[in-house]
Amino acid sequence: MNNKPWAALVERGGKCGFVDKVKNMMDSGASAVIVGDYQKGPLITMYSDREDTSDIIIPSVFITQTHYRELRYLGMELEQGFLIKITSDEEDLPVLDAIVFLIVSPLLVFPFLFFLWWMQLRQMRLADLAPPEVVNNLPIKVFFKSKLKDNDPVECVICLDEYEDEDELRVLPCRHEYHAACIDNWLTTRKKF
Structure with missing residues (x-):
């Protein structure tokens, strides 16, 4: 391979577990590892038989058979390779979304509630007037x-x-x-x- 960072596309199965596949590809110089399923089915969680996996410092992901085949096909068709963008889960902050929702929702609801209260008060005042x-x-x-x-x-x-x-x-x-x-x-x- 050239000096550019590259991602290894490997198939699930064989004698190596997920951690071993990722570790071997990292040792070979891969910047990331994509493990594709060899059979149709839902995504599964990559697991390890060993307790400490802190020596693995590159990102890895498990994908379905369909996506694995698409990437493998693209890899064979394009001689120069193709760009894979790896994004961190840290960019997706559901807690931040929840906080924004909890702040924005009342800001949208309070004016409506104030309007209802004002209309009710106005109706009460009008009802309290003599024709x-x-x-x-x-x-x-x-x-x-x-x-x-x-x-x-x-x-x-x-x-x-x-x-x-x-x-x-x-x-x-x-x-x-x-x-x-x-x-x-x-x-x-x-x-x-």
Whole structure:
């Protein structure tokens, strides 16, 4: 082989186990080892009979029979060889993906929840308002100082102005009286009686 890094393509089987195949290819100068299955079937985990495999410092991978045959065919067809890109699993960080998901999801959900809360609050406020038709049907009393009784109020508790003769007072079902202009605005924009 030339001085360029190369990957060994070997077939599973024979007397050598996975670790022995990779170690032998590493000793032969391979920069990586691709072990292909000799039979159809699912991927299996490469294993070792020995406990310590720290002497193997090159990447190795196990591939299906179909992929093995495709690579072997390409290797025989292309005299100059072909480029194999080896990427580290460290680039694929599922923990980072989970963290991003856990941060981005609430950021997308919170505005929606805030909108729902705001709409519900708005609906509650609207439900708490008296319709103008109902307010307009409440009785009106014309105020005269000469007709005052002992406990009758003499000022509007909304605007704090004293009642003047011929002021129109709105009488609520609870018998409280206010300037019609003051209480009508209150009942239709803030709170019903």
